[in-house]
Amino acid sequence: QAQQKKTIALVTNVAADFWTIAGRGLEKAQKEHPEYNIELIVTNEGTAAGQRRELDDLLVRGVAGISISVDDAPHATEELNKVAAKTVLITTDSDAPQSNRLAYIGTDNVAAGRQAGEEIKKALPNGGKIALFVGTMDADNARERVQGIKEAIAGTKVELVDVFTDQVDFAKAKANMENVLVKYPDIALLSGLWSYETPLIYDAVKAAGKAGKVKIVGFDEDQRTLRGISDGTIESTVVQQPYEFGYLSATNIIKTLNGDKSWIPKDSKLIVPTKVISKTNVAEFAGQMKELLKK
């Protein structure tokens, strides 16, 4: 019977909490649209080849609509076009503008980077050395966030020493942070661009006894990141709204399937704005998150 229902899938680029929250958005959409079968497909391999395999298999299963966080934006065009020809295809979180995808729903990562850059400037009014940490630099959102931060700090006394990558190995990430604290005794601020990095920075800075001396600006909404903001060790974090990604992806695909394309903006980019969470609004935000992640 489930086979009769049309299926809509959201294909992620990696496995992460971020997508769990997006999944909650999907669940909300599912409740509103029980006539569809809405699935979250978590890619095993965070590689273009891995995603391509997922897409091919989804086509074989005959899904009606796909929302995907594209792993290799400029280069998956051909495959995406193939998918777009057979189903309703939108991108989310990570875009592929050259392809025939219908629209993009997600963050403007350069803007998010700029937002973080502003926070950094705020934290370091007199300038200082900063270091960035990210999983890999060949992910678009990583590059765009770095670009945004660089744009924001250009011309100030804030100096970026390096961007450290860790291949999503938590222990390696933490070792990187410890090493930076050793190598640059005068480091003023650390920033983690991916969700797991900010809490690790929080741990590393505290362990080194430099809480408060070395400032932290982060991305995303890990529980410990929020806790660090509450206790003042972390200045602020820039959060996306994956819940919205999920919900909007599903509902807009359904709209499209029903012939309604009016939701698509002119530049075909439906930007879900990022928010800055700092000490002032952290309690409220944490409450929301708890609500969302509750089963």
Add this chain to the structure above:
Amino acid sequence: MAETLLELSGISKTYPGVRALDDVNLRVCRGEVLGLIGENGAGKSTLMRVLAGVIEPSAGVIRIGGNEHARMTVTEATQCGIAFVHQELNLFENLDVAANVFIGREKLAGGPLKLVDNAEMRARVMPLLERLGADFTPTTLVDNLSIAERQMVEIAKALSIDARVIIMDEPTSSLTISETERLLEVIADLKAHGISVIYISHRLGEIMSCADRVVVLRDGRTVGELARDELSHAAMIRLMIGRDLKALYTPPMRAPEPGGCDITGVVTSAFPDRQINLSVRRGEILGLAGLVGAGRTSLARAVFGVDPLLGGEIRIDNTPVGVASPRDAIRQGIYLVPEDRKKSGLVLELPIRENVTLASLLDHARMWLVNSAAERKIAKDQARRLSIKAPSVDIEAVTLSGGNQQKVVLGKWLSMQPRVMFFDEPTRGIDVGAKSEIYALMRSLADQGVAIVMISSDMEEVIGVSDRVAVMHEGSVSGVLERDQFSEYNVLRLAVGHALETMETAAP
């Protein structure tokens, strides 16, 4: 000799495809040396493995000291005072001599920690090594020992058990005559202390000199028993192979010709400060004798290109040849039948066919593709010519008996064009029937004009087969004996580095 120490009765053992033992009965008395002989594959080792608890018999009982066992474990056998010198060396190269001697029954200290008491074990091993005349210490790593030395470790292992019966399965197969002598003395000593020894050997001379009684196995069955006063080579051979062997050694059909292989000033890595001079003529079998570690194997390896030649020159038919690798040597017609056939002679898991053609495969190939028909024909020809006992040439070499494996190695070389052949211990662990076949093969090769060097530690063989005998001592040739000078005494004098007593010392 009345008191029976242990008794095996009705023992059978079936392996997939083979009935290795078929209702065998064997009795061992206290303080006797029981010789156990038989052709390769007769079941000697299998019988002993049953006794030592290594394998489980399919039927039969083992009676020891009034107890009956349907089967035993290694530990039980050890507790019953049975010690076993395995034919296949069961040593651990990564451990030292003392650890090997006491493996599985370590001396412990430290109570519940079960720590190994190395000092105690070394102290206990030292006198055993002295008794055997070994020149290595308990702390030597077995990896650094030669095959012969490893065999001594196995013997020391057996002696270290407070044993009532010691099984020695071809303990001397790699030993040269002086170590063998030592061992025979030790056996006499054991016997004097009331310890029984079951002695397995293909060297009938040793059996003659130590056994009180000989039991002969054939095809898994007991076919006869000889008391001490009935012992003779001929009697033993008759029981073993079921008929008389006309002649163990085949005389040459023609005289040696000039040419052949001249080795001048050769230096090997084993003895970088010694030079070796040796020449062997076409059509002649040159026996190469010496004690363990005299450097004979090293010479063969260097001439065959396995080890680097540190100096000197090799000429064949007066033309110098370069041998940087076995491939070069083979191209020049220099072949080696290596000492350790399982390790260096054969790829055990490959079929006979592929082993026979391994060295000459390119000759049976068109455009690098193997011509299977030609290959099979070559292999079958060799199998027939060497009378290799196997159901087909497609069975794996690992299933063959030692003698037949050796023949496969020979087949590999005989399918090509030898000019000079080195045989390193060609009959080690091989029964008397197969020995005579191999001797005949060597002789016929010589008669075809091949120059043959036979390295051997078996004195009877050296004297029986060779046309001349060269003796090595500590890395160089200490003398060469012509046929009329052949005697064990002369060989031994040269082997320990003395000159011959007679005036005409090693002339050529």
Add this chain to the structure above:
Amino acid sequence: MMKKELGLFLLLAVISAITGAINPAFLSFVNLLNMANLIGLFGVFALGEGLVIITGGIDLSLGSMFALLGVVFIDLLTTYQVPWPLALLLVLMGGLALGGIQGFLITRLKMQPFIVTLCGLLIYRGAARYYTSDSTRGFGYGDEASTLSNIASGNIGGIPNTFIFLIILALVLGVLLHRSVYGRWLYAVGKNEEAARFSGINTNLVIATAYVISGGLAGVSTVMFVFYTNSVSPSSFGNFYELYAIAAAVLGGCSLRGGEGSILGIVLGTALLQVLQNLVNILGIPNSLNFAVMGTVILIGVLADQQLQARRRRKAALASLARTAPKSKDSTILQSAALPTRAGDQA
């Protein structure tokens, strides 16, 4: 020899039949072609890995080679505008050269294959990342090498070229391994290197050649993967594909101890791994269980195969016992009697 492969084939057939019964989409033409394509992509370098494993070695560097050769390849085509045949040639040569270096270190300098290729894994990956400063390389507008792209990722009558190429390659390597002198040497070296050397085989050359072939096939695979994904991310491209290759080879009957394995087995091993991944998606099994399903099926498959083979061997042994038992006795006597004369006329 063929029994192992037959077992694997049966396992594949059973799995496919069950999956097809649950969801017919699995056996749909499109899906089969998708799988064929992936089998082609992964099979090519698994074959090279298999050859190396037969020598008793291992090649851990394949995935990193893909990354290094991949970024170089795309750069040659896009940044340097090198004509595609030349770029292709250079990448192949690059693969052969890397394989050659590894082979040299292993055979000449007698280093352990595990260490050499582990260092290869680290060095090539690092080089690729440094060379690109960690940025993804891709074809801007995809027309730099459309001919080659069509060859590498196109199809003939619907059948993906990668799969066709794998079949051709398997046939060629099958002849090389199972029919040629080199193949015979490879098995001999893998089983007993010393005995092979004593038979005049240049064992170093034989082993090094296996690494060179593996490197060359890695070059080919690089090109195929590049046109499959159209871009190369230096830090993740091909990550741990060597494990797939090793798993495929081992599943297919290669022993890590060397001297065992067949081309057909490796191809079937690759196919099994791909089918398993595909069926997880097709059956809509939660993606997170993908690995677990794969692991379980492999474990059960190998176990079943092993039990079956053990039983067959026991049966065969009993049968041969019945056959040979009476023979062995008198044959020895006959032969030994005939011997002296026969030995005589060899002269």
Add this chain to the structure above:
Amino acid sequence: MMKKELGLFLLLAVISAITGAINPAFLSFVNLLNMANLIGLFGVFALGEGLVIITGGIDLSLGSMFALLGVVFIDLLTTYQVPWPLALLLVLMGGLALGGIQGFLITRLKMQPFIVTLCGLLIYRGAARYYTSDSTRGFGYGDEASTLSNIASGNIGGIPNTFIFLIILALVLGVLLHRSVYGRWLYAVGKNEEAARFSGINTNLVIATAYVISGGLAGVSTVMFVFYTNSVSPSSFGNFYELYAIAAAVLGGCSLRGGEGSILGIVLGTALLQVLQNLVNILGIPNSLNFAVMGTVILIGVLADQQLQARRRRKAALASLARTAPKSKDSTILQSAALPTRAGDQA
């Protein structure tokens, strides 16, 4: 035996001295403590891997075990509010049990260690991901197990507890491996399993125990890593840490053929790997070159060590030759005099 370790130690010392000379921060107290902590974290499971490698096996499942045990551990503490000593015990038992299952499959069902642990890698990872629906588990407010957290990630007099624990463990395992009868048997089994069986050693038990120990240490490592990162992402936690462990063990002198290796060597191998990673950051070498530097140093280090050892062995051979040559002579003369009589009647 100790020469290998000495070589490794020298390599470490040379690298450290050079790095320290270039950037004194490398030798700063804080950095040394950071490194000590990482060496502790990675050393514990490398020791277990080393034991398995000495048996001639391999354990590919460690990283996945961390993920599975890690998420279970955090869940026990946070979701189920289990008291920490019980949670710790359960995780250790879990590690021992997984190791035991692998040991059982390998020794009783005679499966290849590579296959069994590869399937373990896949299954545990899959189970961890399925169990958590791919979401990261962490200590929300970190006070669920502050006592244990303090033990696992704290320090005594500045020295990280992980490092202290590694040292204690290394001493215990050093005694076990190098002094106890179990260790003796482990080496024997690794070198020649059949001969060990013939010597009355219960080889299956010895081998299975190594896997059990490795599993148990994986449990310990899990706890230490959990408190190092304070969260576990089931899909990436511990990914490919088994490769680190294997590399550390092999660098430290373990041979994948079994029967070789030492506890000190494994610890030094781990240390070398961690120092290499640290120096890349400290020297400000581009992050992307991290891997390449590591690979190159390992390659050169192993090569140099090998050349040195070969030279030493050659010298030792010459020396021993000089030593033994005079002895053998006279001992034999005595015997030969006695000989002719007995030899005579062999005719």
